Amino acid sequence: MRDEDDFAAFVAARSPALSRTAYxxxxxxxxxEDLLQTALFxxxxxxxxxxxxxxxxxxxILYTQNISWWRRRRLRETALGGYDEAQSLPxxxxxxxxxxxxxxxxxxxxxxxxLRYVEDLTEVEAAAQLGITxxxxxxISRQARARLRTLAPELAEFVGAEAEGGSA
Amino acid sequence: xxxxxxxELKQAGDLAPVFTVAPDTYQRARRARRRDLGLAVVSSVAAxxxxxxxxxxAAAREDAGPLPADGQGPVGVPSVVYGIPSxxxxxxxxxxxxxxxxxxxxxxxxxxxxxxxxxxxxHLLDLPGFSRPLHMLSLSPDGRQLAWGWSExxxxxxxxxxxxxxxxxxxxxxREVAIETGTSPYVYDFTWSPDGRWxxxxxxxxxxxxxxxxxxxxxxxxxxxxxxYAVDDSGVVSIATLKALRVWDGELLSNEVRExxxxxxxxxxxxxxxxxxxxxxxxxxxxTRHRRLVDxxxxxxxxxxxxxxxxxxxxxxxxxxxxxxxxxxxASGVGHLDVxxxxxxxxTTSYRVGEVRGQGVTVxxxxxxxxxxxxxxxxxxxxxxxxxxxxAAMLAIGGAGGLVVVAGLGWWMRxxxx
Numbered sequence: 001m002r003d004e005d006d007f008a009a010f011v012a013a014r015s016p017a018l019s020r021t022a023y024x025x026x027x028x029x030x031x032x033e034d035l036l037q038t039a040l041f042x043x044x045x046x047x048x049x050x051x052x053x054x055x056x057x058x059x060x061i062l063y064t065q066n067i068s069w070w071r072r073r074r075l076r077e078t079a080l081g082g083y084d085e086a087q088s089l090p091x092x093x094x095x096x097x098x099x100x101x102x103x104x105x106x107x108x109x110x111x112x113x114x115l116r117y118v119e120d121l122t123e124v125e126a127a128a129q130l131g132i133t134x135x136x137x138x139x140i141s142r143q144a145r146a147r148l149r150t151l152a153p154e155l156a157e158f159v160g161a162e163a164e165g166g167s168a
Numbered sequence: 169x170x171x172x173x174x175x176e177l178k179q180a181g182d183l184a185p186v187f188t189v190a191p192d193t194y195q196r197a198r199r200a201r202r203r204d205l206g207l208a209v210v211s212s213v214a215a216x217x218x219x220x221x222x223x224x225x226a227a228a229r230e231d232a233g234p235l236p237a238d239g240q241g242p243v244g245v246p247s248v249v250y251g252i253p254s255x256x257x258x259x260x261x262x263x264x265x266x267x268x269x270x271x272x273x274x275x276x277x278x279x280x281x282x283x284x285x286x287x288x289x290x291h292l293l294d295l296p297g298f299s300r301p302l303h304m305l306s307l308s309p310d311g312r313q314l315a316w317g318w319s320e321x322x323x324x325x326x327x328x329x330x331x332x333x334x335x336x337x338x339x340x341x342x343r344e345v346a347i348e349t350g351t352s353p354y355v356y357d358f359t360w361s362p363d364g365r366w367x368x369x370x371x372x373x374x375x376x377x378x379x380x381x382x383x384x385x386x387x388x389x390x391x392x393x394x395x396x397y398a399v400d401d402s403g404v405v406s407i408a409t410l411k412a413l414r415v416w417d418g419e420l421l422s423n424e425v426r427e428x429x430x431x432x433x434x435x436x437x438x439x440x441x442x443x444x445x446x447x448x449x450x451x452x453x454x455x456t457r458h459r460r461l462v463d464x465x466x467x468x469x470x471x472x473x474x475x476x477x478x479x480x481x482x483x484x485x486x487x488x489x490x491x492x493x494x495x496x497x498x499a500s501g502v503g504h505l506d507v508x509x510x511x512x513x514x515x516t517t518s519y520r521v522g523e524v525r526g527q528g529v530t531v532x533x534x535x536x537x538x539x540x541x542x543x544x545x546x547x548x549x550x551x552x553x554x555x556x557x558x559x560a561a562m563l564a565i566g567g568a569g570g571l572v573v574v575a576g577l578g579w580w581m582r583x584x585x586x
Contacts, residue, residue, distance in 0.1 A: 003194075004194045004195075007193075007194045008191075008194070011189045011193070015186055015187065015188075015189055016186045019184050019185065019186045019187045020181040020182065020184045021181070022184070022187070023181060023183070023184030023185075024177060024180065024181045024184070029184075029185065032184065032187065033187045036187050036189065037187075037189065037190065037193070040189055040193055041193055041196065041197050041200075042197075043197075044193055044194045044196075044197030044198070045197040045198075045200055045201045045204075047194070047197070094176065095176065095179055095180045095183060098176055098177065098180040099180050099183060102180070113173075113177065114177070117173050117174035117177045117178075118174070118177050118178055118181060120174070145173070155176075157172070159173055
């Protein structure tokens with residue numbers, strides 16, 4: 001029973017932050033909710049084995065599960081036109097454009113951007129989370145930013161121009 | 169610049185709603201964990217069963233003896249002479265008869281001639297003029313010659329030219345012996361002298377072929393269905409029937425009337441000794457008579473051959489050990505290669521060399537010795553026996569178990585996704 005209580009307390013405390021990450025990772029409200037439910041379900045199955053803070057464990061599931069789903073749905077996701085407008089909550093025009101552009105990235109690109117610029121992980125730390133090399137993180141990050149600039153030229157100002165040489 | 173990207177991304181994240189996590193998530197996860205554990209146990213059991221099936225299958229094949237003979241094994245007679253099914257893949261029949269010393273000659277189920285060389289390789293042969301059921305083939309005691317009957321056509325009509333051909337299996341050269349008898353062209357039995365130099369053939373008539381000769385000298389052919397020929401190293405021919413025992417060497421040397429009701433099973437000559445193994449009243453007891461041709465001395469002994477009822481001679485391992493084929497009944501598909509040790513006339517013993525499942529089998533007796541009975545050979549892929557069938561069944565059960573587990577796993581995964 002104690003484990004169950006711990007789990008419930010963790011969910012209550014960290015759901016807002018985890019929801020935010022899931023949303024940025026997927027760029028879509030429905031996918032984000034599915035992703036969070038799946039990650040927490042998997043974490044609950046292994047709850048008795050988790051030592052210390054469970055959040056890194058849950059976040060890692062979010063990252064890897066998102067990429068795994070993307071691999072399975074690659075064709076469908078490539079054809080996505082954008083985010084679900086009915087479910088998005090517009091704040092500013094710029095942020096809407098950001099969400100729209102994020103939704104058009106691949107899950108891999110979104111995940112790398114979230115790890116690097118939302119979770120503030122270094123390239124090496126992000127690589128460790130995703131099980132890829134730091135060089136790959138760097139490359140994917142550059143591609144993601146280049147694509148953001150292409151999809152939303154109005155974001156170029158803060159996406160940065162250092163990735164001009166990257167593939168678009 | 170990327171500082172602003174970070175800031176904008178974090179603010180964009182603020183647009184995300186806080187998702188409600190299902191309250192029973194933990195309970196469902198626990199149930200799923202228990203199911204996973206159960207599946208893991210079942211999968212492990214199935215995997216063990218599958219592996220056990222595979223291992224047992226491999227062991228069973230090894231126990232069955234003999235797996236693929238590749239012609240690279242140790243020299244000797246195979247411990248099992250398998251029947252060769254019609255669909256056995258032995259490659260095309262070869263007219264090149266230089267296959268080297270051989271251990272066994274036999275016929276396939278389609279009555280095609282085959283020899284197994286002394287290292288276990290199979291050779292399907294194209295023997296000129298050989299035609300079943302008119303003709304038979306026979307391997308010499310040293311395994312270096314192969315004799316077979318031939319005729320110009322497959323007709324059994326009298327007057328059809330026929331004869332005997334003898335191949336040197338080292339060089340592939342064939343010696344052709346024409347037979348002038350005017351009888352039907354049957355050549356269905358051969359007897360070699362122990363040194364392999366003399367050969368007596370039997371058909372409607374019978375004849376003796378001297379070393380290196382290309383003519384056949386007619387040998388008496390008594391009008392008796394149960395007739396057995398033997399020839400010794402000097403060419404002296406013994407002719408045993410139910411009623412008499414004759415000795416011939418260009419002329420009749422002796423003619424002994426026998427007791428009725430005695431059935432000759434072996435009548436062969438080695439080192440001056442004529443041995444007859446005679447079955448009395450078919451009670452599974454054999455009276456073995458050793459007769460020295462030089463002085464006519466007769467010694468009798470009893471040999472019990474593992475309750476086998478019918479015996480035929482295949483040659484001599486040495487001067488006192490006869491290689492015989494024993495079968496339960498004449499129609500039995502399985503026989504055994506046994507060596508009768510006649511060293512002690514008061515106590516004839518025997519030992520088992522191998523098993524014979526094929527038809528028309530002759531054996532190079534010189535390749536058999538007490539310390540070298542049948543050689544275990546890997547079985548050919550076409551060999552079908554009960555062992556391999558049962559191991560295949562075990563494999564099938566193991567495989568089916570594995571499939572059930574995989575299917576179950578798939579079902580659970582689909583259910584979990586749903």
